[in-house]
Amino acid sequence: MHDFPAGRFAVWATAWLTGRTSYDEALDALLGDTAHRVSGLPGAEEAVPLGWALTTLRTLGERRFRLVLPVAGDVRGLPRAPGLTELALDAGQAAVGERLALVPEPVGTEVVQWTAFDLDGVPPPPPAVEGSLRAASGALDLAVGDAARTLVDLDLARWHPEVPTLLAGLAQPAHVPGMPPGTDPVALSLLSRAQRLARVLDLALTDAPGAAVTTGQAAARDDALRPLSDAVRAAVTAAFNAIPR
Structure with a gap:
């Protein structure tokens, strides 16, 4: 419960999309010493590097990502895209935007495999209750x-x-x-x-x-x-x- 790659993605992607950091700074912070690959990205038939996903966010018009930590009985904040809830529950986390949701899955200690879910046409979930x-x-x-x-x-x-x-x-x-x-x-x-x-x-x-x-x-x-x-x-x-x- 201490490692939150979806949280890091949400916070750095949001910082880049809102102009608070550069693309290179965001990508360096997200990658570290780990290889990241993203499958399911719109327009990509194969798994692509995480940097490609960051670039795609701006192309899609994303403005902000949020961390969602679903548990059995509480999946608030997760859109009902096919397969998203099950994978996010297994991972215990997801980064959710308006057009995409991404779920990380560590593969060993040196690789993180991300699965992207296209939210085009998926009804947005009720706003998560975010306290101060x-x-x-x-x-x-x-x-x-x-x-x-x-x-x-x-x-x-x-x-x-x-x-x-x-x-x-x-x-x-x-x-x-x-x-x-x-x-x-x-x-x-x-x-x-x-x-x-x-x-x-x-x-x-x-x-x-x-x-x-x-x-x-x-x-x-x-x-x-x-x-x-x-x-x-x-x-x-x-x-x-x-x-x-």
């Missing part, structure tokens, strides 16, 4: 407080010694590399905290080595941590979708 950055931050704080007892009961510090460090880091200044210039400092802080808590959740929702966890105990744990998981998902979405003033 400060509202998302407050909800995240409340969820952390409510989950604290569960985290202690799970004795995560004993099974996963990195948990106290991750939690202590919530108060540290935000450092989120690879975001476009002009990104709201509140968005950076929110994303930094959410990513740390996503790591805590990954540990908390994994049975500790040697621990005898019954099905009932695991279900109770998952139920207790679900509000925190929902708040993390909302915080990540709000941070990536924030538009600088």
